[in-house]
Amino acid sequence: MNKHDYRDGDSIDGIGLGTWKSDPGEVERAVEVALEAGYRHIDCAAIYRNEAEIGHALARVFAGGSIRREDVHITSKLWNNAHLPADVEPALKRTLADLRLDYLDLYLMHWPVAFRSGLEGFPQQESDFLSPEQAPISATWEAMLAARDQGLVRHVGVSNFSIHKLQQLAASGAELPEMNQVELHPYLQQDALLQWCREHDILVTAYSPLGSSDRPDTMKADDEPALLDNALIAEIAEKHAATPAQILIAWALARDTIVIPKSTHAGRLRQNLASADIVLDDADMQRIATLDQHYRYIGGNVFRTPGGMYGNIFED
Numbered sequence: 001m002n003k004h005d006y007r008d009g010d011s012i013d014g015i016g017l018g019t020w021k022s023d024p025g026e027v028e029r030a031v032e033v034a035l036e037a038g039y040r041h042i043d044c045a046a047i048y049r050n051e052a053e054i055g056h057a058l059a060r061v062f063a064g065g066s067i068r069r070e071d072v073h074i075t076s077k078l079w080n081n082a083h084l085p086a087d088v089e090p091a092l093k094r095t096l097a098d099l100r101l102d103y104l105d106l107y108l109m110h111w112p113v114a115f116r117s118g119l120e121g122f123p124q125q126e127s128d129f130l131s132p133e134q135a136p137i138s139a140t141w142e143a144m145l146a147a148r149d150q151g152l153v154r155h156v157g158v159s160n161f162s163i164h165k166l167q168q169l170a171a172s173g174a175e176l177p178e179m180n181q182v183e184l185h186p187y188l189q190q191d192a193l194l195q196w197c198r199e200h201d202i203l204v205t206a207y208s209p210l211g212s213s214d215r216p217d218t219m220k221a222d223d224e225p226a227l228l229d230n231a232l233i234a235e236i237a238e239k240h241a242a243t244p245a246q247i248l249i250a251w252a253l254a255r256d257t258i259v260i261p262k263s264t265h266a267g268r269l270r271q272n273l274a275s276a277d278i279v280l281d282d283a284d285m286q287r288i289a290t291l292d293q294h295y296r297y298i299g300g301n302v303f304r305t306p307g308g309m310y311g312n313i314f315e316d
């Protein structure tokens with residue numbers, strides 16, 4: 001498995017199991033099958049509302065004795081309703097309790113957007129948000145660094161951060177995140193962001209690498225392009241005797257990003273992990289580069305407030 005190194009030399013596997021949209025009733029089995037199949041990297045988040053079920057699976061697997069806690073890299077994410085510095089550690093401890101762990105390998109700030117402390121569900125009105133002045137990302141970030149100093153997490157990073165947001169953190173004088181997890185696939189290649197992160201020694205994880213077609217309909221545009229049905233990807237898949245999903249994962253690995261395809265089906269879980277053996281050549285990469293259309297499946301519309309408090313979070 002290809003690995004990526006953090007600044008301190010710890011490493012993370014290039015392919016991890018995504019768990020967003022994994023039904024609580026299915027995710028336990030998926031995590032167990034994934035670990036049996038060789039996954040050593042599981043990507044979680046409090047807002048996926050399935051960490052307790054994942055915790056059951058992890059506890060069972062570790063109790064089995066053949067896979068140890070320290071063999072698996074486990075990520076989780078701080079939800080937007082716990083950005084105030086005093087809320088960070090309690091939120092993290094809740095995630096640790098749910099996952100039945102005493103430390104995380106990686107904790108990410110899920111979005112550069114703050115909700116009212118403890119808000120359940122998604123904001124319905126402007127007053128459900130905290131403004132960037134009330135909850136500056138630099139203050140949340142300091143609290144995450146403190147959690148790392150305390151040993152509750154090994155590494156800290158962010159998610160959905162634009163170059164501009166990363167520059168804001170840099171300007172605050174704080175240590176830069178070790179990871180930025182963002183939407184990345186052939187329709188949204190984000191070369192400039194990738195380059196910036198590379199230059200600043202920030203690892204990048206690609207989410208929704210398969211086009212995230214199992215999102216709820218309310219999150220989908222009517223005319224959204226189906227990445228797994230793309231004709232060029234299908235053609236390249238045929239050339240490598242692989243599936244389109246495997247080409248998308250191999251493409252992410254070839255760009256030196258970490259990638260977290262989600263599946264709850266044993267056959268696909270295994271198929272996705274086996275993508276590590278597919279080597280795309282320069283011609284394949286050049287052809288896939290032409291597919292970029294700056295298309296976001298995860299548009300972040302939910303964070304657009306009438307008063308424009310957060311502007312366009314992916315640019316500003």
Ligand code: A2P
Nearest residue numbers: 208209210211212214245261262263264265268
């Ligand atoms: P399932 O969980 O039923 O296997 P993303 O990782 O971009 O969010 O995409 C997840 C979607 O892709 C899910 O609908 C998942 O379905 C599907 N998927 C995962 N792996 C494969 C695969 N190898 N081939 C086809 N679809 C896949």
